[in-house]
Structure formats: structure tokens, C-alpha cells
Amino acid sequence: MAGSSPEIVYKGFWIDYDGSPVGKYQLTLDSRPALVFVTILTILVTYAANRSWKIWRYVAFAICRRVLRRRTRSSFVRHQQVILRNSETAGGAFLSLAEIAIERKVKEAAPRKISASLPLLVFALLHWASFVALGILTSEIRTGSTVRSMETEHCGLWIQKQDITGDLSHDATRNALATSTELEKNATLEADDYVRNCYNIQSEGVLDCNRLIKRSINVVSEQDECVFTEDICKAANGTALALDSGNVSFSDLGLNFPLSRSLSFRRRSICSPIPLEPFYYSPEQTLAYAPGEVVNREEVGMYAHIQSAPNENMTVLYRSNFSSTYELYAVIALDGTLPLAPIRPQRIGMQVTVITLRGGQVTSNKPSWDPFFYFQAMFTVPGDTGSNYTLYIMSRPINSVACQEMVQYCSDETGRCSDWTGVYEKQSAAELLGPYRIDDQARLVLNAVQHAMQLTTLDQAIGGRGVDALQASRFLSNSFQLRLSDEQWKVELRYWFQVALARSQLGILRLVRTPGLDVDRVRSDFDIADLDSSICSLVKFRSADHTSLSTIGVVLVLVVTLLLTLLSYTDHLAPRVLPSGPLQAWTKDDCRELLKVVEPSDDQGLVESDEMPDNGLEADKKQTSVTHLPVSSDVGLEDGG
Numbered sequence: 210m211a212g213s214s215p216e217i218v219y220k221g222f223w224i225d226y227d228g229s230p231v232g233k234y235q236l237t238l239d240s241r242p243a244l245v246f247v248t249i250l251t252i253l254v255t256y257a258a259n260r261s262w263k264i265w266r267y268v269a270f271a272i273c274r275r276v277l278r279r280r281t282r283s284s285f286v287r288h289q290q291v292i293l294r295n296s297e298t299a300g301g302a303f304l305s306l307a308e309i310a311i312e313r314k315v316k317e318a319a320p321r322k323i324s325a326s327l328p329l330l331v332f333a334l335l336h337w338a339s340f341v342a343l344g345i346l347t348s349e350i351r352t353g354s355t356v357r358s359m360e361t362e363h364c365g366l367w368i369q370k371q372d373i374t375g376d377l378s379h380d381a382t383r384n385a386l387a388t389s390t391e392l393e394k395n396a397t398l399e400a401d402d403y404v405r406n407c408y409n410i411q412s413e414g415v416l417d418c419n420r421l422i423k424r425s426i427n428v429v430s431e432q433d434e435c436v437f438t439e440d441i442c443k444a445a446n447g448t449a450l451a452l453d454s455g456n457v458s459f460s461d462l463g464l465n466f467p468l469s470r471s472l473s474f475r476r477r478s479i480c481s482p483i484p485l486e487p488f489y490y491s492p493e494q495t496l497a498y499a500p501g502e503v504v505n506r507e508e509v510g511m512y513a514h515i516q517s518a519p520n521e522n523m524t525v526l527y528r529s530n531f532s533s534t535y536e537l538y539a540v541i542a543l544d545g546t547l548p549l550a551p552i553r554p555q556r557i558g559m560q561v562t563v564i565t566l567r568g569g570q571v572t573s574n575k576p577s578w579d580p581f582f583y584f585q586a587m588f589t590v591p592g593d594t595g596s597n598y599t600l601y602i603m604s605r606p607i608n609s610v611a612c613q614e615m616v617q618y619c620s621d622e623t624g625r626c627s628d629w630t631g632v633y634e635k636q637s638a639a640e641l642l643g644p645y646r647i648d649d650q651a652r653l654v655l656n657a658v659q660h661a662m663q664l665t666t667l668d669q670a671i672g673g674r675g676v677d678a679l680q681a682s683r684f685l686s687n688s689f690q691l692r693l694s695d696e697q698w699k700v701e702l703r704y705w706f707q708v709a710l711a712r713s714q715l716g717i718l719r720l721v722r723t724p725g726l727d728v729d730r731v732r733s734d735f736d737i738a739d740l741d742s743s744i745c746s747l748v749k750f751r752s753a754d755h756t757s758l759s760t761i762g763v764v765l766v767l768v769v770t771l772l773l774t775l776l777s778y779t780d781h782l783a784p785r786v787l788p789s790g791p792l793q794a795w796t797k798d799d800c801r802e803l804l805k806v807v808e809p810s811d812d813q814g815l816v817e818s819d820e821m822p823d824n825g826l827e828a829d830k831k832q833t834s835v836t837h838l839p840v841s842s843d844v845g846l847e848d849g850g
Contacts, residue, residue: 217722219359234760243756251347253770258340260773262299303333350762354751363722364745365733388730397672400711423461426710429453435481438551444484452478452706462717465749471621480612482580514563515542533688535568535676539668552611558631560614562667572600573690581608581698614666632662660738661713670708721748
């Protein structure tokens with residue numbers, strides 16, 4: 210799949226309706242600016258830690274002043290107070306407090322000194338560790354690479370520019386049909402590549418398997434009852450293969466709106482092998498219809514499984530000996546009236562896909578009773594050693610399987626599920642949307658999903674690719690089938706069903722941007738699906754070139770940092786209003802205030818300490834001045850400390 214173009218990604222604030230009430234608010238940026246922004250937020254958390262410590266150190270200072278000084282010597286409390294007052298970080302305070310506690314323990318051999326410091330040590334350590342953790346957790350503001358699309362010129366439901374009218378003798382018709390076929394095959398090949406690379410979790414392909422919101426849709430295959438007439442089911446031993454997607458929410462398709470998680474669909478196909486009769490024409494009927502000269506009546510054959518109109522069979526004519534490989538052909542009856550009577554669906558609105566495989570020239574070294582790969586006609590060929598060995602070819606001219614295609618929609622909003630119906634049948638908005646049935650956005654999303662369901666039929670998965678759509682072709686070499694599974698037909702059907710579901714997933718994303726468009730040959734026509742261009746702003750996917758951040762997380766970091774910054778200056782502003790009490794003591798213990806006491810200014814006739822002469826007299830003066838330093842007026846010396 211082509212990489213996402215930056216212009217289809219909405220950059221800014223948006224709501225992810227799958228998120229939690231707090232986590233759903235997103236901010237999407239290009240990856241590089243987002244990385245810079247998260248780095249800035251981490252720095253802000255570090256800055257907020259310093260601002261927070263300025264607030265909490267005052268609280269600790271007050272507690273130390275009123276409580277701790279009653280339990281131990283006042284001089285030790287004074288040391289703690291001075292450290293708290295002048296420490297700029299919690300980590301620095303922790304180290305300083307630990308240093309004086311260890312120093313007192315060593316000097317006085319008093320084990321209680323460390324225990325007396327323990328509350329402050331734990332407090333400083335917890336503050337430091339908390340903000341370290343918050344700094345690390347800031348990276349969690351990045352919620353991933355989920356982005357929302359926006360409406361651009363790439364948005365569209367693209368079809369051929371000219372309508373397909375007339376027969377193939379007209380150039381305009383051929384060109385329009387060629388464009389339509391190219392668009393369909395591109396979409397099918399994209400889905401096939403995606404399934405090969407991404408539906409198997411162990412795969413390591415070249416595609417970006419994380420582009421879609423849900424990487425793959427789980428498929429359950431099980432045995433079920435045959436849904437066709439008794440004669441058809443008898444030929445199939447009354448059993449059928451059922452392929453089921455289970456309930457898949459609209460959100461899993463990448464649609465982003467309030468009910469995306471509440472609404473779901475469930476795709477199911479029930480397939481049975483069908484016999485040759487009554488769908489195969491007799492040799493006489495074939496020869497009467499066959500064009501040109503036919504040398505051998507076994508050379509051509511005809512069959513029909515559906516009608517193009519009432520009483521008008523859609524007949525397939527083939528020549529049996531012109532191909533040395535498989536020929537795979539799929540056709541769909543768009544409603545229940547068009548299949549031939551034996552294979553009509555259970556409801557008139559359901560579709561029937563018939564898949565037919567031919568391979569008269571393909572050989573196998575083992576017999577097979579597989580409904581698709583019916584190798585029963587035996588013949589011998591000489592070997593290199595002189596002995597003969599046995600090979601098998603298909604003994605039936607055609608091998609067909611018919612599948613009833615159906616879908617069911619469910620709504621948690623109304624608590625109801627629709628009846629099983631065909632993929633082309635419109636569903637009642639009132640039944641599924643409840644009070645949102647008049648909401649234009651909800652109806653638009655419902656129409657988008659119903660259009661995506663039309664892409665999930667098995668004929669869409671095969672997409673006219675012939676033998677290239679077969680899994681068995683990977684083991685086909687020069688018309689020799691080297692390997693087949695025991696039930697190869699089930700392997701093929703399961704894979705096609707996965708491709709069909711992938712088409713629905715990718716079909717939603719292709720509304721936003723369809724790779725490889727030639728604008729001279731295509732046009733956008735939303736009307737065919739009752740859509741409009743606003744659907745392109747309701748699609749979300751993942752982009753490796755963008756990063757989404759939690760809006761609440763970003764706002765929280767910014768607001769808390771601003772609040773802590775403002776509160777951290779309280780100690781500078783409050784003393785002017787409240788000059789007494791703890792704030793006055795807090796101010797006096799500032800290192801600059803203490804410096805004024807230790808080193809009087811020059812205008813008082815004393816020189817600074819680093820300029821004092823180194824003589825005994827001046828040393829005595831210095832010693833005297835230090836010895837008689839006044840302590841803070843709120844601290845009493847209890848024991849001469």
C-alpha cells in the first residue's frame with residue numbers, strides 16, 4: 210500500500226471516540242515536532258520539581274521549627290532549617306541532610322541523630338523520586354501514531370470517468386471498462402498483499418501492517434448445514450462450510466464517531482460444492498451455440514449458474530484444450546431471483562457467488578476427491594528408469610462451489626440486531642441508530658459501512674485474477690500440481706473470505722486516499738453510496754510520520770508547572786504582608802541574610818572575609834564575630850549547642 214501523504218492527516222486537536230473519557234482528547238503533530246514538544250514537557254516537569262520543592266521545603270521548615278526542635282538539640286535543628294531554607298532541589302537537600310546526620314553521628318557517637326533526621330530524609334527522597342518518575346512518565350503523553358484524516362482533494366469514491374454504455378465495439382466503452390477493471394483489480398491486489406503479509410501474526414512482510422486500526426479480522430470456519438435445494442445438498446452430503454467474521458465494530462474499520470464502538474457488523478458465507486448437473490449444457494446445446502467451426506465436440510463446453518435477467522441465462526463458453534493451467538471464474542447473483550433454481554438463497558435479498566475451476570491439462574501424482582481439484586482420471590507415463598508411473602487429471606470438465614453471502618448488523622445503542630440479509634440490502638437507520646437516526650454523521654457512517662460490505666463478496670476477493678487467486682497455484686509447476694491439502698477447497702475459500710474482509714478494511718481507508726489514481730480517467734461519485742466528502746474527516750488510521758499526544762496530559766503539565774511556579778514565589782511576597790511568625794524566621798535563614806551577619810558590609814567599617822589580613826589580631830576579631838553570632842529569635846539554645 211502506498212504510504213500516507215502528510216496532507217491527508219489532520220494536525221491539531223481532535224477527539225478519538227474509542228478512548229477513555231480522559232484519554233480521548235488528542236493532539237496530532239508531525240513526529241519530529243512531537244518529539245521536541247515531549248522533550249520540552251519533560252524539561253518543564255524537571256522545572257516544576259524545583260518549584261514544588263520551594264513550596265514543600267517551607268512546609269518542612271515549619272514542621273522542623275515547631276516539632277523537631279522539641280526532641281533534639283536546637284543547634285542540630287538550626288542546621289536542618291538552614292539547609293531546608295537554602296536548598297534549591299530535593300536531591301540536594303537530601304544529600305546535605307544526610308551529610309550532617311552522618312557527621313553528628315561520627316562526632317558524637319549518637320545513633321539517635323540519624324533517626325531524628327529520618328523524617329526529613331525520607332521526605333526529600335520521596336519528593337525527588339516522585340518527580341523523577343513523573344519525568345519518565347511524561348513520555349506516556351504520547352498515545353501512539355493513531356491519526357484522523359481530513360477532507361482533501363484525494364478524498365473520493367473513485368470510478369471510471371465515463372459510464373460503461375454500449376458494447377465493446379466502441380472505444381469509449383472499452384476504455385471505461387478498462388479503467389473500472391483496473392480500479393477493482395488494484396483494490397483486490399492490495400487486499401491480497403495485505404492478507405499475505407499481515408493476517409498471519411508471524412508474517413514479516415514488507416508492508417506496514419500497523420496502518421489499519423485493527424490489523425486483521427478473525428475468521429472462524431465451521432461445518433454447517435447446506436442452504437440450497439435437497440438435490441444440491443444431497444450431492445454435497447448435506448454439509449457446508451461456513452465462514453464467519455464474528456461481530457466487527459465500526460471502529461475496527463477505522464470510523465471515528467460517537468457510536469463507532471456501539472455498532473457492529475457480522476459477515477457470513479455458507480458454501481457447498483455443487484454437481485455438474487443441471488448447470489452443464491449437453492453437447493448438442495453447446496454445438497448449436499458455439500461460434501465458428503468446431504472440429505471436436507469435446508473441444509468446447511458451456512455452463513450457466515445464474516441469470517443476467519429473468520429467463521436469460523448468463524452462459525459461459527470455454528474451449529477445453531487451449532490452457533495448460535487452471536482457469537478460475539467467479540460470478541455473483543446480485544439478488545435471490547437471479548441464481549438458477551437449485552442454488553437460490555434462503556432470502557430474496559441475499560447474494561449467491563458461484564466459483565468454478567477448470568484445469569483439464571493440469572496433472573497430479575495423487576488422486577483427489579476435492580470439490581475443486583477433482584483429480585480422478587488416471588493415466589500412465591514412462592519414467593526415467595524404464596518403469597511407468599501414474600498421473601491423474603481432472604475427470605470433470607468444471608468443478609464448482611456456490612456460496613450464500615449475507616450480513617447482519619447489531620447495535621448496542623438499541624440492543625437489537627437486524628435479520629440476516631444480503632450485502633447489497635440497505636438497513637434501517639431507525640433500527641440501528643435509535644435516537645441518532647436523524648444525525649447526519651451517524652447515517653453517513655452507516656452508509657459507508659454498508660458500501661464496504663459490498664466489497665466483501667467472494668467474487669470481489671477473486672477479482673477476475675484467474676489462477677493467480679488460487680493458493681494451490683503456489684505449488685503448480687509447468688502444469689504439474691506438486692502439493693494439495695486434504696481439503697484444499699476450504700483453504701481457498703477461507704483465504705478468499707479473508708481477502709474480502711481486508712477489502713472492507715482498506716475500502717474505508719481508500720475513501721481518504723486511493724493510491725495510483727490517474728485523474729484524467731477517474732472521477733469521484735459519492736452518490737452511488739449515499740455518501741459525501743465529509744466522510745473523509747471521520748476516518749482514523751495509523752501513520753508512522755505522525756505522533757498523537759494526550760491533550761489532557763499536555764494541559765496538565767503546563768497548568769501544574771504554571772501553578773507551582775506562581776506558588777513558589779510566596780516566600781518572597783508574603784513576608785511583605787506578614788512580617789512576623791514563621792515567614793520572618795524563614796527570611797532570616799536565607800543564605801544572603803546569614804552572610805550579612807557573618808560578613809558585615811564595608812560601610813560598617815569591616816572588610817569581607819576573603820580580604821582579611823592573615824594576622825593574629827584580625828583572626829581574633831573574626832573568631833569573636835563568629836562566636837557571638839545571634840541565632841534566629843524563635844530558637845532557644847536549650848543546652849548550649
